[in-house]
Amino acid sequence: MYIYDEYDQKIVDERVKQFRDQTNRYLAGDLTEDEYRPLRLQNGVYIQRYAPMLRIAVPYGLLSSKQLRKLASIARNYDKGYAHVSTRQNFQFNWPELEDIPDILAELATVQMHAIQTSGNCIRNTTTDQFAGVAKDEVIDPRAWCEIIRQWSTFHPEFHHLPRKFKIAVNGAQQDRAVIEVHDIGLEAIRNSQGELGFKVYVGGGLGRTPIIGSLINEFLPWPHLLTYLDAIVRVYNRYGRRDNKYKARIKILVKALTPEIFAEKVAAEWANAKDGPMTLTEAEVKRISSHFIAPAYKQLTDIDFNEIDQQHPGFARWRQQNTRPHKQTGYIAVTLSLKATATPPGDISDKQLDAAADLADQYSFGEARTTHQQNIVLADVEQNKLFELWQQMRELGFATPNIGMLTNIISCPGGDFCSLANAKSIPVAEAIQRRFDNLDYLFDIGELDLNISGCMNACSHHHIGHIGILGVDKKGQEFYQISLGGNTGYNTALGSVLGPSFAQEEIPDVIEKIIQFYLKQRHADERFIDTYQRLGMEPFKEHVYAKNN
Numbered sequence: 001m002y003i004y005d006e007y008d009q010k011i012v013d014e015r016v017k018q019f020r021d022q023t024n025r026y027l028a029g030d031l032t033e034d035e036y037r038p039l040r041l042q043n044g045v046y047i048q049r050y051a052p053m054l055r056i057a058v059p060y061g062l063l064s065s066k067q068l069r070k071l072a073s074i075a076r077n078y079d080k081g082y083a084h085v086s087t088r089q090n091f092q093f094n095w096p097e098l099e100d101i102p103d104i105l106a107e108l109a110t111v112q113m114h115a116i117q118t119s120g121n122c123i124r125n126t127t128t129d130q131f132a133g134v135a136k137d138e139v140i141d142p143r144a145w146c147e148i149i150r151q152w153s154t155f156h157p158e159f160h161h162l163p164r165k166f167k168i169a170v171n172g173a174q175q176d177r178a179v180i181e182v183h184d185i186g187l188e189a190i191r192n193s194q195g196e197l198g199f200k201v202y203v204g205g206g207l208g209r210t211p212i213i214g215s216l217i218n219e220f221l222p223w224p225h226l227l228t229y230l231d232a233i234v235r236v237y238n239r240y241g242r243r244d245n246k247y248k249a250r251i252k253i254l255v256k257a258l259t260p261e262i263f264a265e266k267v268a269a270e271w272a273n274a275k276d277g278p279m280t281l282t283e284a285e286v287k288r289i290s291s292h293f294i295a296p297a298y299k300q301l302t303d304i305d306f307n308e309i310d311q312q313h314p315g316f317a318r319w320r321q322q323n324t325r326p327h328k329q330t331g332y333i334a335v336t337l338s339l340k341a342t343a344t345p346p347g348d349i350s351d352k353q354l355d356a357a358a359d360l361a362d363q364y365s366f367g368e369a370r371t372t373h374q375q376n377i378v379l380a381d382v383e384q385n386k387l388f389e390l391w392q393q394m395r396e397l398g399f400a401t402p403n404i405g406m407l408t409n410i411i412s413c414p415g416g417d418f419c420s421l422a423n424a425k426s427i428p429v430a431e432a433i434q435r436r437f438d439n440l441d442y443l444f445d446i447g448e449l450d451l452n453i454s455g456c457m458n459a460c461s462h463h464h465i466g467h468i469g470i471l472g473v474d475k476k477g478q479e480f481y482q483i484s485l486g487g488n489t490g491y492n493t494a495l496g497s498v499l500g501p502s503f504a505q506e507e508i509p510d511v512i513e514k515i516i517q518f519y520l521k522q523r524h525a526d527e528r529f530i531d532t533y534q535r536l537g538m539e540p541f542k543e544h545v546y547a548k549n550n
C-alpha cells in the first residue's frame with residue numbers, strides 16, 4: 001500500500017494544525033458561519049440534523065490493520081461506538097462533537113489518514129474495484145493509477161474553484177466493479193491490438209437530481225497522457241461549467257448541454273496545450289508509484305477442493321459460494337465481510353468489529369483490508385486452506401451473513417434518521433426488507449439482485465442503478481417511497497424507471513415481495529431478476545404490483 005513520504009506527512013500534519021486554529025476561532029465567534037463553512041468542508045465536516053458528520057478519505061478503499069484499529073478507537077472515544085462505510089469507499093462518523101474534530105484529525109494523521117478533499121467543491125477520493133490487484137479478470141492493477149491521480153489532484157490550484165464536487169473512478173478489470181459510468185470521469189484500462197496500455201475515458205456520469213450515464217469521449221488514451229488529458233477535462237469544466245445554479249453545475253450538465261462530441265472537441269483543443277508537456281507520465285514515475293502496490297509474499301500453494309467440507313457444512317458452502325471470489329494466485333481467495341446483517345444499518349461497523357477486522361486482516365490477509373462501493377469490507381488475500389477457520393471466526397463477529405450480491409446486501413444511506421437533507425427514512429426500510437427476506441433458502445432462490453435505498457434525490461445510495469431502487473419522497477409532509485426497476489451496473493449501466501405511484505413505508509416489504517413473486521413466476525431457468533425485467537419490460541411488473549386484490 002502507499003506509504004506517506006515526509007512531504008505527505010507534513011502536509012497532513014500542517015492541515016490539522018490549521019484546522020484546529022480555524023475551528024477554535026469559529027467556536028470563539030471570530031469566524032462567521034459563512035467563513036467557516038468552506039474551511040470545514042475542505043476538511044470533511046458536514047453539519048447534519050443532530051451532529052457534524054466527518055468523512056474520512058480511504059484512497060481507493062485500501063486500509064492497513066493499524067488504520068482500522070485507529071478508526072475503532074475513534075468510534076469508541078469520540079463517536080457512538082460505530083463507523084459507517086460509504087458508497088465511495090470512505091469512512092464516515094456520524095456523531096462527533098465539532099470541538100473534538102481537530103483531535104480526531106490529529107489521531108488520523110498518526111496513521112497516515114485525513115479528511116482533506118472529502119467534501120465541498122473539489123476532486124474527491126478516486127475510487128476503484130475492491131478486488132484490485134487480485135481479480136482474475138484484471139487487465140492492470142488500477143491502484144497505482146488512482147494514486148497517481150490522487151497526487152496530481154490534491155492541492156492542484158486549478159481545482160480549488162470548481163463549480164461542484166468532482167469524482168473520478170478507475171477500473172482495471174473486464175467487469176466494472178467501480179461503477180465508472182456514473183462518475184464525473186470514469187477510466188477503463190484496456191490494451192490495444194499491440195498490447196499497449198491505455199484508458200477508455202467516460203465523462204459526465206452522475207446520479208443525484210439529474211441522473212446521467214457517462215459518455216465515452218476517448219476510445220484509447222495512451223497511458224503517458226493520462227494526467228494531461230484529465231487536466232484538460234477539468235479545465236474545460238472549470239471554464240464552461242455553470243456557476244449560477246448549483247443544481248446545474250456538475251460536469252454532467254455541461255456535457256449534456258454541449259453534447260459529448262462538442263465537449264470532446266473542447267477537451268482535445270485544451271489538451272493540445274499540455275500534451276507531451278512536463279505532466280506527461282514516464283515509465284520511471286509509474287514504476288515509482290507502482291512499487292507501493294506489489295503483490296505480497298504469496299506462498300506457493302495449490303487450489304483446494306472444498307467439496308467434502310461443503311458437504312459437511314452446508315452453511316459454509318453457502319457462504320463460500322456467495323461471499324468469496326476466485327483469486328489470481330493459486331491457493332488464495334478473496335473474502336467479503338458482509339456489513340449487511342439484518343437489524344444493523346447497512347454499512348455500519350462497530351468499534352469491536354473494526355478491531356476484529358484488523359485482527360483478521362493481520363492473521364489472514366497480510367495486514368490489509370479494503371472497503372467496497374457496496375459498503376462492505378474485503379480481505380483480499382486469504383489462503384484457501386484457512387478459509388474454514390476464518391469463516392468460523394467471522395460468524396462469531398457478525399461478518400458472515402451470506403448475502404453478497406443478493407437482495408439483503410442493501411446499499412442504504414442514513415436517510416431521515418440523521419441526514420438533514422432526507423425526505424424519508426432509509427434504515428428502517430432496509431431493515432423491514434431484510435426481515436422479510438431473512439429465509440436463506442428463499443434468498444438464494446431469488447439469486448443475484450441489487451437493491452438500493454436513498455432517503456432523497458441526492459442519491460447517496462445510488463438508487464437509480466439498483467435492480468430495484470427505492471427513493472424517499474415527501475408527499476404533503478408525509479414520508480413516501482418511489483420504486484424503480486431496471487437499474488444496472490457494470491459496463492451495461494442503466495438507470496431504473498419508476499414503477500408508478502409511491503407507497504407508504506409499511507407497504508414496502510409487501511411491494512418488494514410482489515415484485516419478487518412476479519419475477520420468480522416469470523423467469524426462465526437461471527435468469528437473473530435484471531434479465532427477466534429486461535426481457536419483459538416494466539408494464540407486466542406494474543400491472544402485477546398495482547392490481548386490485550393482489
Ligand code: HEM
Binds near residue numbers: 053087209250420421
Ligand atoms: C448524512 C450525511 C450526508 C449528507 C449531508 C450527504 C449529502 C449529499 C449531497 C448533498 C449529495 C448530492 C450531491 C449532488 O448534488 O451531486 C450527495 C451525493 C452522494 N452521497 Fe451523500 N450525504 C450524506 C451521507 C452519505 C452517505 C452515508 C453515503 C454513502 C452511503 C453518501 C454517498 C453519496 C454518493 C455516492 C453521492 C453521489 C451521487 C452522485 O453520483 O452524484 N452520502 N450526498
Ligand code: SF4
Binds near residue numbers: 420
Ligand atoms: S440520499 Fe439524501 S437522505 Fe440519503 S444521505 Fe444522501 S442526502 Fe441524506
